[in-house]
Amino acid sequence: MKRRPRAALVAAALALALVGCGNDTTQLETGRQAMSELFGKLRAKRAAAKAGPALDAEAIARSGMASNPGPVLIATLETNKSTSIFAQRGQNGTMRTWLSPSGQAVITRNGLLVGTRGFGHDLMSADTSALSAKLRARSPGQAAIELRYLDGLGIERPLPLTCTVILGEAVSYSFADIDFSGLQMAARCEGHGFAFDASYIVSDGGEILSSRQWIGQHLGYLTIQTLRN
Amino acid sequence: MFFAHPTRPVTARNRLRAVLLGASALAVAAPVLAEPLTGWSRNTYGMPGLVDLPTAEVRPDGELGFSVTGMGDGTFRNTLTFQIAPQLTGAFRYSRVPGLNPVEDDITGLPTGAYEALFDRSFDIRWQFLEEGRYRPALAIGLNDFIGTGVYSSEYIVATKTFGERLRLSGGLGWGRLGSFGSIASMGDRPAYDYGSNGGQLNGKTWFRGDVAPFFGLAWAMNDRVTLKAEYSSDAYAQETTLGDWTRRSSMNFGVDYALNDVSKLQLFVLHGDKVGFQFSRAINPKAPPFPSGIERAPLPVRPRPPRGADIAGWSGAWSADPTAQPAIQGALADALAKDGQILESMALSATRAELRVRNETYAAQPQALGHVARAATRALPPSVETITVTSMRKGMAVSSVTFRRSDLERLENTAAAEILATTTITEADAEAALVPTAGLYPRFRWSLTPYAEASIFDPDNPFRVDLGAQLAGRFEIAPGLIVSGAVRQKLVGNLDDSTRVSDSIAQHVRSDLAEYQKHGDLALRNLQLAWYAQPGRNLYSRVTVGYLERMYGGVSGELLWKPVDSRLALGVEANWVKQRDFDQHFGFQDYSVATGHASAYYDFGGGYVGALDVGRYLAKDWGATVALDRTFENGWKVGAFATFTDMSNAEFGEGSFDKGIRISIPVVWTTGKPSVNTLSTTIRSLQRDGGARLDVEGRLYETVDAAQMGTLYDQWGRFWR
Numbered sequence: 001m002k003r004r005p006r007a008a009l010v011a012a013a014l015a016l017a018l019v020g021c022g023n024d025t026t027q028l029e030t031g032r033q034a035m036s037e038l039f040g041k042l043r044a045k046r047a048a049a050k051a052g053p054a055l056d057a058e059a060i061a062r063s064g065m066a067s068n069p070g071p072v073l074i075a076t077l078e079t080n081k082s083t084s085i086f087a088q089r090g091q092n093g094t095m096r097t098w099l100s101p102s103g104q105a106v107i108t109r110n111g112l113l114v115g116t117r118g119f120g121h122d123l124m125s126a127d128t129s130a131l132s133a134k135l136r137a138r139s140p141g142q143a144a145i146e147l148r149y150l151d152g153l154g155i156e157r158p159l160p161l162t163c164t165v166i167l168g169e170a171v172s173y174s175f176a177d178i179d180f181s182g183l184q185m186a187a188r189c190e191g192h193g194f195a196f197d198a199s200y201i202v203s204d205g206g207e208i209l210s211s212r213q214w215i216g217q218h219l220g221y222l223t224i225q226t227l228r229n
Numbered sequence: 230m231f232f233a234h235p236t237r238p239v240t241a242r243n244r245l246r247a248v249l250l251g252a253s254a255l256a257v258a259a260p261v262l263a264e265p266l267t268g269w270s271r272n273t274y275g276m277p278g279l280v281d282l283p284t285a286e287v288r289p290d291g292e293l294g295f296s297v298t299g300m301g302d303g304t305f306r307n308t309l310t311f312q313i314a315p316q317l318t319g320a321f322r323y324s325r326v327p328g329l330n331p332v333e334d335d336i337t338g339l340p341t342g343a344y345e346a347l348f349d350r351s352f353d354i355r356w357q358f359l360e361e362g363r364y365r366p367a368l369a370i371g372l373n374d375f376i377g378t379g380v381y382s383s384e385y386i387v388a389t390k391t392f393g394e395r396l397r398l399s400g401g402l403g404w405g406r407l408g409s410f411g412s413i414a415s416m417g418d419r420p421a422y423d424y425g426s427n428g429g430q431l432n433g434k435t436w437f438r439g440d441v442a443p444f445f446g447l448a449w450a451m452n453d454r455v456t457l458k459a460e461y462s463s464d465a466y467a468q469e470t471t472l473g474d475w476t477r478r479s480s481m482n483f484g485v486d487y488a489l490n491d492v493s494k495l496q497l498f499v500l501h502g503d504k505v506g507f508q509f510s511r512a513i514n515p516k517a518p519p520f521p522s523g524i525e526r527a528p529l530p531v532r533p534r535p536p537r538g539a540d541i542a543g544w545s546g547a548w549s550a551d552p553t554a555q556p557a558i559q560g561a562l563a564d565a566l567a568k569d570g571q572i573l574e575s576m577a578l579s580a581t582r583a584e585l586r587v588r589n590e591t592y593a594a595q596p597q598a599l600g601h602v603a604r605a606a607t608r609a610l611p612p613s614v615e616t617i618t619v620t621s622m623r624k625g626m627a628v629s630s631v632t633f634r635r636s637d638l639e640r641l642e643n644t645a646a647a648e649i650l651a652t653t654t655i656t657e658a659d660a661e662a663a664l665v666p667t668a669g670l671y672p673r674f675r676w677s678l679t680p681y682a683e684a685s686i687f688d689p690d691n692p693f694r695v696d697l698g699a700q701l702a703g704r705f706e707i708a709p710g711l712i713v714s715g716a717v718r719q720k721l722v723g724n725l726d727d728s729t730r731v732s733d734s735i736a737q738h739v740r741s742d743l744a745e746y747q748k749h750g751d752l753a754l755r756n757l758q759l760a761w762y763a764q765p766g767r768n769l770y771s772r773v774t775v776g777y778l779e780r781m782y783g784g785v786s787g788e789l790l791w792k793p794v795d796s797r798l799a800l801g802v803e804a805n806w807v808k809q810r811d812f813d814q815h816f817g818f819q820d821y822s823v824a825t826g827h828a829s830a831y832y833d834f835g836g837g838y839v840g841a842l843d844v845g846r847y848l849a850k851d852w853g854a855t856v857a858l859d860r861t862f863e864n865g866w867k868v869g870a871f872a873t874f875t876d877m878s879n880a881e882f883g884e885g886s887f888d889k890g891i892r893i894s895i896p897v898v899w900t901t902g903k904p905s906v907n908t909l910s911t912t913i914r915s916l917q918r919d920g921g922a923r924l925d926v927e928g929r930l931y932e933t934v935d936a937a938q939m940g941t942l943y944d945q946w947g948r949f950w951r
Contacts, residue, residue: 022677025570026590026906027702090530092642103526107643115643117527117951120520120902125643125950148645152516153863154594156646156947 057083061176065227072228073098074176075106077119078221106224110136111200111208113215113222121218124148124156131187134165136206138183141165145189149216161191163198171201175225180209189214196221265290265316265357266367266389269397269448269456270486270496271510273298274373274381275308276320276353279446279460280482280498282407284399285369285389287357288312289514291862293893296510300500302473303327303346309891309913311868313860316360319870320353321891321913323687326380328473344472350687350885350915351381366390372436373406376889380468383407384437385444400445404437409465410480412440446482456486458498466501478502515866515895520902523951525592528569528601531642534612534635546580546613554578554611555665562609563667569601570904574622574709575664583610584618584662586627593865593898593906595621595937596646597948599631603638610635620658621937624762624928625710626770627658628937629794646949655939657768657794666709676703681718685725685747687916696723696747700755714927715757715777718750736881736919737821739781739848743917745812746780753814755780760928768793770930779925780814782807782848784822790930795939797833799931802826805924807848823850825924831931833940837861841931848922851875855921863944865896865908873921881920888921890914 061074064085071088086098098106107115114126130143147159168184182201196214210225268277268286275296277286294310305325313319330347331340355371366388374381387401419439446460460482469475484498496508537544548554555578563573570591577584589598602619618632637652678701685694702716725747732741758776770790777783784807792799804826811817827845843855853875861867872889879886892912897905
């Protein structure tokens with residue numbers, strides 16, 4: 001009988017300790033991560049069981065524009081089909097930093113992808129000025145770019161590529177009740193055993209309205225649609 | 230090769246800079262040269278090899294490997310391998326060999342004639358001294374079990390050559406075990422090994438002595454997953470045949486190796502036509518984390534200043550005369566950094582300069598923390614502030630200062646990390662700075678209730694025991710660098726207290742009573758201490774800790790470290806007076822007390838190799854020295870080995886003869902991708918005895934200071950714009 005309260009106390013302590021509690025954030029991650037991983041897996045299982053229709057990108061775009069007063073874009077990572085709104089949180093010259101509600105970032109320069117954050121195999125930075133000039137001028141030809149990544153040791157490694165830009169046809173389309181029209185352009189970039197095909201729709205003013213761009217070997221392609229510039 | 234040379238010219242400002250930039254250039258140059266021949270599979274000892282035999286192969290540089298080998302007679306070999314350098318492979322093994330250990334009579338100590346299983350620890354080393362060429366084979370020389378108890382001792386020289394893409398032939402000469410069958414010559418005397426001895430000494434006198442025998446074999450990579458192996462073995466398995474149930478029906482061994490995935494392998498083999506066995510192995514490459522860039526939230530970007538015309542007052546610097554300006558700016562910055570997991574401890578601000586003293590509690594790589602602070606500063610400081618210094622604080626000590634020009638931060642945001650590094654200066658912190666402490670930071674209390682696990686893995690009676698429980702820890706920071714901390718553990722379930730082993734040490738039991746502490750520490754005070762950190766002079770750091778310092782000792786510990794911000798060399802002294810705690814780990818003490826301490830030198834050899842030498846008096850009042858060599862990877866992984874030699878005799882030390890071991894430290898962020906300053910660390914000792922034992926006090930200075938000084942900052946600078 002005497003042991004009961006102690007057993008209850010121990011059980012309560014165990015439950016608390018398993019999750020980890022307190023205000024010392026440097027000590028709590030083990031329990032929290034284990035729990036969040038467990039719950040994440042359960043949630044994913046439940047979500048998979050439900051398997052409802054995928055969220056409509058246009059609906060996401062409309063609600064994203066409604067909740068953000070400033071510039072907004074919508075982006076989809078092709079490999080896992082995840083779509084998110086990114087709102088502009090900073091501008092430095094022609095470079096813009098866009099953040100998603102979950103804290104991921106997309107960095108663009110003149111509409112070209114020059115960085116990502118929080119995706120796990122991020123594009124750290126890129127020098128795409130020559131390619132950008134070709135796209136803005138809507139002129140075909142060759143352009144050298146450099147993409148930079150962190151290797152497994154955390155050391156930054158540059159990947160220089162040569163891009164060949166070609167012109168396509170003029171297109172008009174509408175997305176989330178907005179009308180867009182521009183010229184289709186494509187770039188094939190190659191070098192050091194890597195190759196990718198990016199495509200863009202460039203407005204008469206030389207702005208990239210929508211695009212399919214390459215983050216890197218692991219993450220693949222990101223589709224970007226500008227909603228409010 | 231995937232990545233090319235950076236296009237920037239190398240403008241080395243100092244040696245470390247050259248090291249940093251050289252790393253990229255090296256990555257391009259390396260593939261042009263011959264690369265070390267990397268093994269397709271492992272042998273029964275866990276080393277790159279054939280079935281039971283060695284080859285001249287290596288593992289990928291930096292790789293850690295774990296393998297478990299089991300055989301039909303009850304033999305188990307559990308091996309940890311580490312590719313110390315591109316051509317140097319090391320291994321530590323814990324094996325069970327049935328029927329090899331003579332049983333002594335409990336009373337008389339004389340052999341009874343019976344035998345039991347021998348639990349044996351062994352170390353191997355292999356050097357591939359010649360890389361494979363177009364016509365010439367790779368050549369390697371190796372020592373097996375060269376400081377253990379000697380049951381697996383052998384030496385060899387071996388050649389391996391690849392033919393086409395799928396066939397490799399290996400052949401060599403072996404001594405010791407590998408010279409025990411089919412010998413062709415003999416080179417001097419090789420004393421027979423005494424299985425009852427303490428072992429653990431460098432058995433150098435026997436290396437490459439005695440009978441020499443040839444061995445050879447081949448490996449055929451049938452496809453990307455399956456490798457078939459066959460060999461002619463020169464190992465007689467003499468002891469196993471004499472004492473165990475081993476029968477050597479043939480000299481041929483056969484094996485098949487199957488890759489389950491990129492990192493795990495399963496192997497089946499037949500040895501000498503008699504015994505079948507299996508092996509499971511797994512490789513961990515520190516250079517291949519699951520999330521190389523991390524998956525942490527993105528920081529807010531740089532906010533460029535408005536043009537002069539748009540903020541005339543801000544650009545004029547007149548704001549600095551307003552006494553309310555600094556508190557408002559400092560408060561806003563402190564809030565922004567707190568959201569980022571960093572603490573703005575103090576700040577100095579003038580019209581043109583700002584110094585932020587920041588403690589990083591979130592990011593493993595200090596440059597990433599610095600990058601976040603610098604960006605936050607551009608969002609909070611008035612436009613006239615052009616010079617921004619971020620000083621890294623560790624336990625109240627200002628460890629280094631990194632100074633940026635704000636216009637460089639604006640101009641170079643999200644460009645190659647080396648660009649901003651070239652415009653940055655890293656210096657010691659200014660001792661004279663007019664700092665204003667952030668209001669409301671101290672006193673600061675932090676606590677946590679977390680699970681813990683404690684395991685015992687090398688007890689022959691039960692190779693795996695574990696306790697699980699809850700730990701309540703608290704940290705009360707009275708002022709910067711003045712910290713009371715403690716932790717209490719309550720065991721909930723476990724079987725560590727089942728251990729019936731009693732320390733047989735004839736020396737003072739300064740460490741070997743671990744099992745007693747594990748048995749009696751149901752509710753245990755792990756530590757309760759007051760620590761005071763300070764900077765008594767230029768490049769000097771100090772620590773004084775008083776209280777229940779660790780599980781087995783309480784007392785007082787003092788340390789002084791000299792470590793200039795850009796120095797490869799650091800020197801330290803530590804002096805402690807401690808008393809041994811009671812087994813129940815409450816507040817009481819036993820009778821034993823000791824003054825122990827060391828003078829230490831640390832040297833960063835470059836290339837990630839850091840050496841340490843500690844000379845002094847150990848817990849059992851023995852005098853001696855510890856040598857340690859760690860390989861530190863840029864991402865924070867550390868793998869190292871240490872050995873301690875003291876004036877305690879081998880006989881008094883007991884099994885193992887001297888203290889030695891391997892230590893591994895893995896940053897949590899490497900495994901999860903989520904930001905964290907913590908590491909998973911473990912020390913694998915062949916055996917914890919009483920000689921060469923040191924006090925295990927928390928928060929020693931070298932690691933505390935080194936993580937934010939120049940060498941480490943350069944190594945990890947690639948994360949600045951993360």
